[in-house]
Amino acid sequence: MPGLSCELIIVSDLRIVLLGKSVLENSGVGNFILGAPAFDSEVPPDVVERIGGRLKDRHVIIINSPQLLQTNISDHQITQTVRECVYLSDPGPHVIVLLLKHDQCSTEDQQHVEKVLLSFSERVFQHTMVISTQEPTETNDILQKIIQKCANRHFSLQRSSSPHDLLQMFEDIVQMNVGQHLVCAEASQSFNIEQQSTERISEGEKLNLVVCGSNRTLKSSISKRILQQTDRRSDAELHGRQISLVELPALFNTQLSEEEVMRQALRCVSLCHPGVHVFLLIIPNAPLNNEDKAEMEEIQRIFSSRIIKHIMILIMQNSEHQTELNEETQSVIESFGGRHLVFGPKTQVSTLMKKIEHMLKENRGEVFSTETFLEAQMKKLLQFEEMEKKIHSFETHLLAKAPTKMSSSKKSGKL
Known part of the structure; x- marks a missing residue:
C-alpha cells in the first residue's frame, strides 16, 4: 500500500x-x-x-x-x-x-x-x-x-x-x-x-500623480522618467492615459512654519482636480537617513491614514542587479499598505503604469481630494480640542483637591 x-x-x-x-x-x-x-x-x-x-x-x-x-x-x-x-x-x-x-x-x-x-x-x-x-x-x-x-x-x-x-x-x-x-x-x-460600464464613463479622466519624498534629485529623476519633461507640473499622454504630475516639496523643513507646510500640502492636492489618484513616495535603495524617516512621518501626519490606500512606494535603484530589500525598507513598505516597485535604470515606465492601473482598480477610481484633506485636518482639530478639555478637567480636579491637602497638613502640624 x-x-x-x-x-x-x-x-x-x-x-x-x-x-x-x-x-x-x-x-x-x-x-x-x-x-x-x-x-x-x-x-x-x-x-x-x-x-x-x-x-x-x-x-x-x-x-x-x-x-x-x-x-x-x-x-x-x-x-x-x-x-x-x-x-x-x-x-x-x-x-x-x-x-x-x-x-x-x-x-x-x-x-x-x-x-x-x-x-x-x-x-x-x-x-x-x-x-x-x-x-x-x-x-x-x-x-x-x-x-x-x-x-x-x-x-x-x-x-x-x-x-x-x-x-x-x-x-x-x-x-x-x-x-x-x-x-x-x-x-x-x-x-x-x-x-x-462605470469604467467606460471614467476613461477620459486625467490620471493625477503626486511625486513625494525628501530627496529632490530622486523626485526629479522619476518625474523625467515618467513624463520626459522637467516642469514642476506637467501634463502629457502616457500609455493611452492623460497624466498630470505634481512634485510635492519636502514637508519636513525646519525653516517652514506649520501653516506653510499645510499650505504646500493643500496646494499640491488642489492642483489635482478632482483629486490625487496615486502618491508616488520615492525612497533610495539604501539605509534610510534621518531626513527620509522624518519626511515619511510628516507625510502620514499631514495627510492622515487616509493616504495609505493611495500610496505606492518607488525604491530607486542605481543598477539592474536586484538586491534584497533590507528589513527597515520592508517595514516602511508594510506601514504604507504594501504597494511598491523597485525602479532600476532599465525599468520600463509601462511596468509602473500597470501597477498604477491595478491600484486604480483596487480603489475603484477613488481619489484623495481637497475635501478628504480638509476632513482629516478637522478630525485632528476635534481630537486636539477633546484632549484640551480632558487636560483642563484634570487640572481643575487637581486644583480642587489642593486646598484640602493643605488644610490637612496644617491640622496635623505639618508645613
Whole structure:
C-alpha cells in the first residue's frame, strides 16, 4: 500500500473578506491583522475597501465590508455589496471572516448571516470563520450554532491576541481547501458588467500623480522618467492615459512654519482636480537617513491614514542587479499598505503604469481630494480640542483637591 504524503499548500496572495456590522470594529480588526492603521474608522459604512499589507511573511489582501451583517439592509444592498466583495477579491476570497459579538447575536442575526453567506456561494462555509471581539459573560447558543456551521473555526480577539495566531487559522482554512479560493462566478460576472460600464464613463479622466519624498534629485529623476519633461507640473499622454504630475516639496523643513507646510500640502492636492489618484513616495535603495524617516512621518501626519490606500512606494535603484530589500525598507513598505516597485535604470515606465492601473482598480477610481484633506485636518482639530478639555478637567480636579491637602497638613502640624 503506497504511503500517504502531506504537501503544504502556499498561495501567493491571501485574500480575506471581512464582514461585520460596525465601521469602527471592522477597521480595528483589519488594522490588527495588517499591523498598521490602514483602515479609516470614519469612512461611510456602505464603502467596501480593499487594502493590502504583510502579516508575518505573507502578503495579505483584506476586503472590508463593515455593514453587510447589519440586519436592516435590503436584499438589493446585500446583492450589490456581495458582488463588490467578490470583484475586489478576484478571482475569489480564500477566507471569509464574520465579526460577531456574544451579546448581539439573535435568531434574526443567524438567519441574516446565512442569507449573506449563501449569496457568495453554496460552499461558502468551507472558507468561513468567526472572530468575536469581546469576552463572553455567558454562552450564546445562536453564536455557537454559527461557529459550528463554520467547522468550529473561532478566534476570540483579546488584548493579548497575536496576529500570527490568527494567520495560522487563515492558513489552516487554505490547507483544508487545498489552496483553492471560493468560487463565486455568478456574483463576480454580474458585478464585472456593472464595473465595465462605470469604467467606460471614467476613461477620459486625467490620471493625477503626486511625486513625494525628501530627496529632490530622486523626485526629479522619476518625474523625467515618467513624463520626459522637467516642469514642476506637467501634463502629457502616457500609455493611452492623460497624466498630470505634481512634485510635492519636502514637508519636513525646519525653516517652514506649520501653516506653510499645510499650505504646500493643500496646494499640491488642489492642483489635482478632482483629486490625487496615486502618491508616488520615492525612497533610495539604501539605509534610510534621518531626513527620509522624518519626511515619511510628516507625510502620514499631514495627510492622515487616509493616504495609505493611495500610496505606492518607488525604491530607486542605481543598477539592474536586484538586491534584497533590507528589513527597515520592508517595514516602511508594510506601514504604507504594501504597494511598491523597485525602479532600476532599465525599468520600463509601462511596468509602473500597470501597477498604477491595478491600484486604480483596487480603489475603484477613488481619489484623495481637497475635501478628504480638509476632513482629516478637522478630525485632528476635534481630537486636539477633546484632549484640551480632558487636560483642563484634570487640572481643575487637581486644583480642587489642593486646598484640602493643605488644610490637612496644617491640622496635623505639618508645613
